[in-house]
Amino acid sequence: xxxxxxxxxxxxxxxxxxxxxxxxxxxxxxxxxxxxxxxxxxxxxxxxxxxxxxxxxxxxxxxxxxxxxxxxxxxxxxxxxxxxxxxxxxxxxxxxxxxxxxxxxxxxxxxxxxxxxxxxxxxxxxxxxxxx
Amino acid sequence: xxxxxxxxxxxxxxxxxxxxxxxxxxxxxxxxxxxxxxxxxxxxxxxxxxxxxxxxxxxxxxxxxxxxxxxxxxxxxxxxxxxxxxxxxxxxxxxxxxxxxxxxxxxxxxxxxxxxxxxxxxxxxxxxxxxxxxxxxxxxxxxxxxxxxxxxxxxxxxxxxxxxxxxxxxxxxxxxxxxxxxxxxxxxxxxxxxxxxxxxxxxxxxxxxxxxxxxxxxxxxxxxxxxxxxxxxxxxxxxxxxxxxxxxxxxxxxxxxxxxxxxxxxxxxxxxxxxxxxxxxxxxxxxxxxxxxxxxxxxxxxxxxxxxxxxxxxxxxxxxxxxxxxxxxxxxxxxxxxxxxxxxxxxxxxxxxxxxxxxxxxxxxxxxxxxxxxxx
Numbered sequence: 394x395x396x397x398x399x400x401x402x403x404x405x406x407x408x409x410x411x412x413x414x415x416x417x418x419x420x421x422x423x424x425x426x427x428x429x430x431x432x433x434x435x436x437x438x439x440x441x442x443x444x445x446x447x448x449x450x451x452x453x454x455x456x457x458x459x460x461x462x463x464x465x466x467x468x469x470x471x472x473x474x475x476x477x478x479x480x481x482x483x484x485x486x487x488x489x490x491x492x493x494x495x496x497x498x499x500x501x502x503x504x505x506x507x508x509x510x511x512x513x514x515x516x517x518x519x520x521x522x523x524x525x
Numbered sequence: 526x527x528x529x530x531x532x533x534x535x536x537x538x539x540x541x542x543x544x545x546x547x548x549x550x551x552x553x554x555x556x557x558x559x560x561x562x563x564x565x566x567x568x569x570x571x572x573x574x575x576x577x578x579x580x581x582x583x584x585x586x587x588x589x590x591x592x593x594x595x596x597x598x599x600x601x602x603x604x605x606x607x608x609x610x611x612x613x614x615x616x617x618x619x620x621x622x623x624x625x626x627x628x629x630x631x632x633x634x635x636x637x638x639x640x641x642x643x644x645x646x647x648x649x650x651x652x653x654x655x656x657x658x659x660x661x662x663x664x665x666x667x668x669x670x671x672x673x674x675x676x677x678x679x680x681x682x683x684x685x686x687x688x689x690x691x692x693x694x695x696x697x698x699x700x701x702x703x704x705x706x707x708x709x710x711x712x713x714x715x716x717x718x719x720x721x722x723x724x725x726x727x728x729x730x731x732x733x734x735x736x737x738x739x740x741x742x743x744x745x746x747x748x749x750x751x752x753x754x755x756x757x758x759x760x761x762x763x764x765x766x767x768x769x770x771x772x773x774x775x776x777x778x779x780x781x782x783x784x785x786x787x788x789x790x791x792x793x794x795x796x797x798x799x800x801x802x803x804x805x806x807x808x809x810x811x812x813x814x815x816x817x818x819x820x821x822x823x824x825x826x827x828x829x830x831x832x833x834x835x836x837x838x839x840x841x842x843x844x845x846x847x848x849x850x851x852x853x854x855x856x857x858x859x860x861x862x863x864x865x866x867x868x869x870x871x872x873x874x875x876x877x878x879x880x881x882x883x884x885x886x887x888x889x890x891x892x893x894x895x896x897x898x899x900x901x
Contacts, residue, residue, distance in 0.1 A: 433736050433737075435737075436650055436652070436655060437649075437650065438689075438733040438739075440687070440733060440734065440735065440736045440737075441687070441734070442683060442687065442733070442734075443685055443686070459737070459770070460654070460655060460869060461652075461654070461869055461870050461900060462870075468594065477868070477869040477870065478869040479822070479828070479869060496631065502562040502587060502589050503562075504562075504564075504587075504650065504652045504655075504900070505587070505601060505621075505622060505641060505649055505650065505651065505652070506649050506650060507589070507599065508597060508599060508626050508628075509681070509689070511631065511683065512683075513631055
C-alpha cells in the first residue's frame with residue numbers, strides 16, 4: 394500500500410494546525426513526527442542519491458532544486474516536478490512500501506548530463522537488518 | 526456584465542488550473558517544457574584593438590526519447606554563430622551529443638554514440654546559467670577543448686556514497702591540427718569521418734556525496750597520429766577540479782595539463798606538409814580559481830551574482846628539445862563580472878577581462894563582454 398501526498402512547505406504549518414485541531418477534537422494523543430529526508434537536486438545529481446527507510450515506514454521527502462526545474466520519479470510510486478531554485482522545497486509523503494530497492498531519477502530533461510541524475514531508495518525489512 | 530462574467534470565468538479557470546497543479550497524477554508530465562529542451566546564448570564582445578561584435582554564439586536544441594525505461598536516447602544539436610555557409614569561415618552545425626543509454630544497474634550502464642568527453646568542470650555541464658562569465662573559462666577552451674565530443678562507447682554508473690564514474694573508448698584527436706596558440710583544440714575530430722586507427726580512452730571519477738560539493742578527476746589518453754605519414758603521437762590530458770557552494774557563496778577550481786609525446790617529430794611532420802612549423806609544445810597547462818557570491822536574492826525567481834576568476838593558461842608550457850616557446854601564449858587573466866538572473870534559467874551577464882602574457886612584444890587584448898543566455 395502506497396500513500397502519496399504532495400504539498401509545498403508553506404502549507405505545512407496550516408496542515409499541522411489542522412491535524413492538531415482534529416486530533417484534539419477526537420481525543421487522540423499526538424503521533425510521533427514522520428522522519429524528514431532532505432534531497433537536493435542539482436545538475437546532474439541528487440544529494441543524497443541513496444536513502445534508506447524501513448518497510449512500512451512513512452517518510453516526508455523534502456525535494457529542493459539548486460538550479461533549474463527537475464523531476465523526481467520513483468517508478469510506480471511517484472513522479473513530481475521539483476521547482477526551480479528559490480522556491481520552497483516540495484514535500485511528498487512516501488510509504489509505506491514493501492522491502493526492496495526503488496531506483497529514482499530526474500524525470501525532466503535538465504541538461505547535457507540529465508541521464509546521470511539517478512539514485513536509489515532502499516526499503517529494508519526491519520526483521521532482516523537495521524536501517525543505517 | 527459580460528466583462529465581469531469573463532473575469533469571473535477566467536479566475537475560476539485559473540483557480541482550477543492552480544488547483545490541478547497542486548495535485549497532479551503521479552505520472553503526469555510537466556507543463557514547463559516539452560519534448561525539446563535547449564539553451565541559447567548571444568554575446569557582445571568589445572575586444573581591444575578590434576571592432577566590437579555581436580554574436581548569436583550558440584543555439585542548441587536537446588532531444589530525448591525513451592524506447593523503454595532502460596533504453597534512452599539523448600541528442601544535442603547546435604548551431605554556432607548563427608549562420609552556416611559552405612566553404613566559408615562562418616558558423617558551425619554540430620552534433621554535440623547523440624547517444625543511447627542502456628541502463629542496466631545503478632553501478633553499471635552502457636552508453637554509445639556521440640559522447641561528451643567527461644573532462645573538466647564545463648564540458649559536461651555547459652548550460653549558460655550554470656557558469657559565470659560571458660565566455661567559458663580560457664582553461665576550458667585552450668587546455669580542455671570544450672565542447673569536446675567524439676563518437677565512442679563506454680560505461681558509467683554510481684558506486685554508492687556519492688562516488689560515480691564514466692569510462693569511454695572514443696575516436697582520438699588528430700594531432701596534425703594542433704597549434705601553438707590553441708593547443709589541442711583544433712584536433713577534435715567531432716565524430717566526422719574520424720580517424721580511428723587507435724581508440725582513445727577517457728574516464729572520470731567524481732564525488733558528489735555532500736550537498737553542494739563536487740570533486741572530480743578526469744583523464745584522456747590516446748595515440749593521435751596518422752598512418753600516412755606514419756607517426757604515433759601519444760596525447761594525454763589530466764584534470765582535477767572541484768566546485769562547492771553553500772548559502773550564497775560558490776567556489777570553483779580546476780587544474781588541467783596536456784602531455785604530447787613525439788612533439789618534435791609532430792612539428793617536423795607538419796612543417797614538411799605545410800611549410801610552417803606549428804611549434805606544438807610537449808606540455809600545456811592551465812588552472813583557475815573562481816569565487817562568486819549571490820549579492821542579491823529577491824524572492825523565488827530573481828537574484829544577482831558577482832564573481833571574480835583568475836586563470837593561468839600556457840599552451841607552450843614545456844617545449845620539445847630544439848623548440849623555443851612563444852611567450853605570448855603563456856597567458857593569465859582576471860575576469861570580474863556579474864550575472865543577473867530574472868529567472869534561475871535566464872542569465873544576463875556582464876564582465877571585463879584583463880589578459881596578460883609573458884611576451885615583451887605581443888600584448889594580449891582586454892575585453893568587455895555582455896551576454897544573454899537561457900535554458901528551457
